[in-house]
Amino acid sequence: MTGRRRLPYAVVRRIVQVLQRPGLGGPLPIRAQRKYLELLATGPPAPAGTRTERITIGGVPGLRVSVGTPASGEPLVHLHGGAYTVGSPKVYRNLAANLAEITGRRVYVPGYRLAPEHPYPAALDDAVAVCRQVAERYGGYALSGDSAGGGLAAATALRLAGSDAAPARLGLIAPWVDLTVVPPASKADIVVRPAWGQASAAAYCGTHDRFEPGISPIFGDLSALPPTLVHVGRDEVLREQCERFVRQASRAGADIRLTVLPRLWHVAHLQADLLPEAYDVLVDLGRFLAGQPSP
Known part of the structure; x- marks a missing residue:
């Protein structure tokens, strides 16, 4: 927790509302949005002892992040958000470092291919390839993702269900599980813009059927999910489909738990370096992924 700042809730919320949105469907061209988000990510310092390595695994470039000496247990794989069109491992370095510090594990953040240059199934193929390689190397792993990356993580878990490469646990932060x-x-959601979501869904799906479980995992065999934790903000626009996903998975017999966050916005976990409340929910997620009891 060294170097972590403590800013008032209202200040952090305003920072997110004003600074983050231009990179999420704002007026900038898509390539500029990607660069803008990476520029924002250079702000808060990572935890002391953070080690960031550029790696290629499963043929996919990305980052491997650790803090101190990692434990010998299973690593984590985190699939970043960004509506399948923006986001990168660099944007998620601090989130990965915080997860690494919380869990004592290595965290892999793959740079899966993005639309519109690479529509479905490129992102899913990349995520599956990474997870297969990590499972082969370490014997197991836990998988997480946020927003579009959360939907991608769920789709990946379903694709790998029943195989030696299936994740041991699945952590989803406000997952986009239904692109139909x-x-x-x-007005209560300060991050997600529906028009951006519509454009991004069209760019990602192309001519593919949005009911495919690889695109919208809510339509897959949810009984095949590993133990799963879902976080979602009370006031964000994805809450309804997250709750629907959890209900359907529970009815199918999956071991799944939902936590609704009453004050936090879409993927506030990214602000764990600034807001203690966001750090606390990241601790909850990290401990679940590592199979550790909650504090």
């Missing part, structure tokens, strides 16, 4: 619907705008 784009929720209407909400």
